[in-house]
Amino acid sequence: MENENAPKQKADLNKIKKKGKAAVNKIRVGKSKRAEQINSDEISQPSTVFYMHSLLLFSGRLLHRVLDFYNSLFDFKPSDKATIYRNISNQYINRGLHEKARQYLKEWARLEPSNPDAHYHLAVALSTGDDVGAAIRLFDKTLKLNPNHKNARYRRAGLCLKIKDYENAVKDLETLAGVAPENPKPFYLLAIACDRMDDVDKAIEAIKKAIALDSEEIKYHQHLGFLYERGEDHKEAAKCFTRVMELQREQDDE
Numbered sequence: 001m002e003n004e005n006a007p008k009q010k011a012d013l014n015k016i017k018k019k020g021k022a023a024v025n026k027i028r029v030g031k032s033k034r035a036e037q038i039n040s041d042e043i044s045q046p047s048t049v050f051y052m053h054s055l056l057l058f059s060g061r062l063l064h065r066v067l068d069f070y071n072s073l074f075d076f077k078p079s080d081k082a083t084i085y086r087n088i089s090n091q092y093i094n095r096g097l098h099e100k101a102r103q104y105l106k107e108w109a110r111l112e113p114s115n116p117d118a119h120y121h122l123a124v125a126l127s128t129g130d131d132v133g134a135a136i137r138l139f140d141k142t143l144k145l146n147p148n149h150k151n152a153r154y155r156r157a158g159l160c161l162k163i164k165d166y167e168n169a170v171k172d173l174e175t176l177a178g179v180a181p182e183n184p185k186p187f188y189l190l191a192i193a194c195d196r197m198d199d200v201d202k203a204i205e206a207i208k209k210a211i212a213l214d215s216e217e218i219k220y221h222q223h224l225g226f227l228y229e230r231g232e233d234h235k236e237a238a239k240c241f242t243r244v245m246e247l248q249r250e251q252d253d254e
Helices: 001-031 048-056 064-074 078-094 098-111 116-127 132-145 150-162 164-181 184-198 200-213 216-230 233-252
Strands: none
Touching: 001 098, 048 184, 064 184, 078 098, 078 116, 116 150, 132 233, 150 164, 150 184, 164 184, 184 200, 184 216, 200 216
């Protein structure tokens, strides 16, 4: 039976190749007309076959395990595969399916080991689970590849707070406060870290900077009130809690 089916299987494979080549030629023509529209933020320029195959992957007709077969037909570049894995993972992340996204993010990081964003997004996906240590190590790798990756440093600081590694959290947050002094979030986390290290004065200084940058954020005033209570400065604490109630009323009116 195998010998009888062999000619038919060969013919089917030839049909697939012909259809694939025709699609490639069609896409190549369209691509040349739209070249100026390509987003400069893309990680790498995809080949002509990327568009067709990524569409098939999104529609659920293919899984990543068959990419090797299609590679034998259309000669995928590693950058094409990496971009496909990245886009599939984004689809799962947008749907809140972080666990499913992880396997594709791992493939992306494997294909582009020198791309800090690949390790960053995998770290973010892992940080939603229980493997905090692995996530921190991937943020470490991200920052080794790109020391100026602010989001990686911010998220690593948050995980350090979670595991009560306050000293390293403070180091990251102080670095962020220096390079992004217009962002109140690092100052807020810095206040929390200093508070947990019993450095109330430094915590108050940090949360005041956060308030100066975003005076409408209720939790900043609330946390400052708690810090004043810890220092038994009840008068200043009362002012903070009064401001909290005012902001809450304003939000309710809106």
